[in-house]
Amino acid sequence: MKTTAQSLLAAAILATSASARSIVDNLSFGTGERISPNGRGLPGWSVSAQGHSPQILSDRIVLTPPTPANTRGALWADHSLTSTDWNVDFSFRASGEYQGSGNLQLWLVKDKNSVAQNDLYGVEKFDGLAIVIDQYNNRGGSIRGFLNDGGQNFKSHSSLESLAFGHCDYSYRNLGRPSKLSITHDNAGLTVQIDDKNCFSTSRVALPSGYNFGITASTSETPDSFEIYSFAVSTAPNSHAGAPVQAKRADSKPSPPTLQKLSDLPSAPDFLPDTLPETLTSQKEQFADLHNRIQGVTHQIADMYALLATLGHRLDERHQELAASVIQHGSSRDQIGRIDHRVEEVERTVQRILRDVESKDYRMQLSEMREAVESVRGGVSEHLPEKLGQIVRSSSPRHWSLIGVVVGVQIALAAAYVVYKRRRAGAPKKYL
Numbered sequence: 001m002k003t004t005a006q007s008l009l010a011a012a013i014l015a016t017s018a019s020a021r022s023i024v025d026n027l028s029f030g031t032g033e034r035i036s037p038n039g040r041g042l043p044g045w046s047v048s049a050q051g052h053s054p055q056i057l058s059d060r061i062v063l064t065p066p067t068p069a070n071t072r073g074a075l076w077a078d079h080s081l082t083s084t085d086w087n088v089d090f091s092f093r094a095s096g097e098y099q100g101s102g103n104l105q106l107w108l109v110k111d112k113n114s115v116a117q118n119d120l121y122g123v124e125k126f127d128g129l130a131i132v133i134d135q136y137n138n139r140g141g142s143i144r145g146f147l148n149d150g151g152q153n154f155k156s157h158s159s160l161e162s163l164a165f166g167h168c169d170y171s172y173r174n175l176g177r178p179s180k181l182s183i184t185h186d187n188a189g190l191t192v193q194i195d196d197k198n199c200f201s202t203s204r205v206a207l208p209s210g211y212n213f214g215i216t217a218s219t220s221e222t223p224d225s226f227e228i229y230s231f232a233v234s235t236a237p238n239s240h241a242g243a244p245v246q247a248k249r250a251d252s253k254p255s256p257p258t259l260q261k262l263s264d265l266p267s268a269p270d271f272l273p274d275t276l277p278e279t280l281t282s283q284k285e286q287f288a289d290l291h292n293r294i295q296g297v298t299h300q301i302a303d304m305y306a307l308l309a310t311l312g313h314r315l316d317e318r319h320q321e322l323a324a325s326v327i328q329h330g331s332s333r334d335q336i337g338r339i340d341h342r343v344e345e346v347e348r349t350v351q352r353i354l355r356d357v358e359s360k361d362y363r364m365q366l367s368e369m370r371e372a373v374e375s376v377r378g379g380v381s382e383h384l385p386e387k388l389g390q391i392v393r394s395s396s397p398r399h400w401s402l403i404g405v406v407v408g409v410q411i412a413l414a415a416a417y418v419v420y421k422r423r424r425a426g427a428p429k430k431y432l
Contacts, residue, residue: 021087021234026079027213030091030230034058042075049073050117059229060093063217064102066225074117075228076214081108083235084209090181091229094133094173102224103134106181107214108207110150119218120146124155128211131183131192133172136161141171143181143199145192166192166200178229186236 026044029035036042036056047054047061051071055062063073090106103119109128120132127150136142144167146154154160172179182193189203213233217226279285 021236024233024235027077027233031232044078046076061228063226063228064219069221069223072117072218074216076112077212080210080212082209085186085236087234088183089232091178093178093227094224096224097222100222100224102219104226105216106131108211110211112212112214117216119216122155124153125150139169143168143170166202168199170194
């Protein structure tokens with residue numbers, strides 16, 4: 001509840017402050033019905049690209065297209081910002097394939113030529129602010145803030161994440177809607193919000209007037225398409241170049257370094273930036289630096305202790321889960337034991353049969369089988385012809401009986417014919 005109340009209070013303060021500001025037309029676009037009056041350019045802005053031609057549509061600018069890959073796009077304001085109390089509402093959308101990648105930067109720098117079309121990883125030295133939106137460390141998306149006074153070479157730096165002064169995780173890809181990034185700078189410091197939710201803020205940033213706004217985007221082999229819908233800059237009334245600047249002067253005494261957070265992991269330990277020995281001239285400054293570093297080591301030890309305690313708790317929970325799983329599966333263990341017993345019995349039986357086969361001599365049994373086969377074959381060859389002859393003789397018809405029947409039939413036919421002739425010859429004859 002406390003965090004919610006603080007968030008609501010901060011949002012109310014920002015809304016009240018924003019309502020008192022007025023739009024700067026020559027630094028803004030996308031606040032009217034059309035983003036461009038003629039579709040060929042943006043009033044007050046310079047558009048450039050590498051590997052493609054930016055598309056200026058009625059409601060948005062396609063800074064990097066879905067194809068081809070390895071492209072760059074840049075928008076730079078022609079006029080500089082003449083206020084130190086300002087707010088930026090930046091609306092954008094990113095879309096692409098599942099494993100697409102790219103980055104989007106919002107710049108406020110002293111010399112826009114020092115950045116040109118570069119992203120944060122390709123720029124060398126610049127003086128100003130950079131807000132980077134990318135998929136750093138494969139967390140699905142992040143928003144980070146960087147400052148440089150022209151002394152750091154970002155392109156050759158071995159650990160850019162250590163230079164971030166604030167960050168938050170934000171999944172910005174393939175949302176199907178534009179995302180709204182709001183940046184507010186005033187006497188209280190710098191505040192960054194995304195979709196009306198706090199991202200990060202700091203009171204240790206004070207930017208002077210006279211810097212230029214810019215937007216750059218770049219893609220890789222699997223490109224993301226970055227579309228810019230609006231960029232609205234508003235300033236407070238009575239805020240101009242003559243206002244006192246909150247930036248530290250070179251001749252002022254360096255304040256003791258404060259603890260900062262690494263941006264690679266949200267729960268990373270605190271660290272202190274390196275300090276040159278010649279900057280700590282007084283005993284008080286040396287004691288403050290030593291105190292802060294001892295305090296930082298204490299914080300790191302506390303973080304390690306908390307991490308070990310969390311790991312121990314998780315290991316205990318895992319051990320309890322495994323023990324419960326073993327108890328629940330006790331019946332399965334009994335079944336496995338019975339199966340093992342049966343397998344052992346089968347193995348013993350097979351071994352016993354193998355021993356019997358190897359120990360006994362089967363030559364006598366084979367000889368007896370051979371003699372039995374020979375006796376059967378001899379009996380068949382000896383008695384089969386005689387038996388077949390008997391069967392033929394007993395089954396053959398009696399030829400003499402057949403011959404007698406044939407002769408008797410012929411004699412009967414001859415006698416009948418003779419009787420017929422005699423009767424015909426003795427019958428009276430008729431004459432006509």
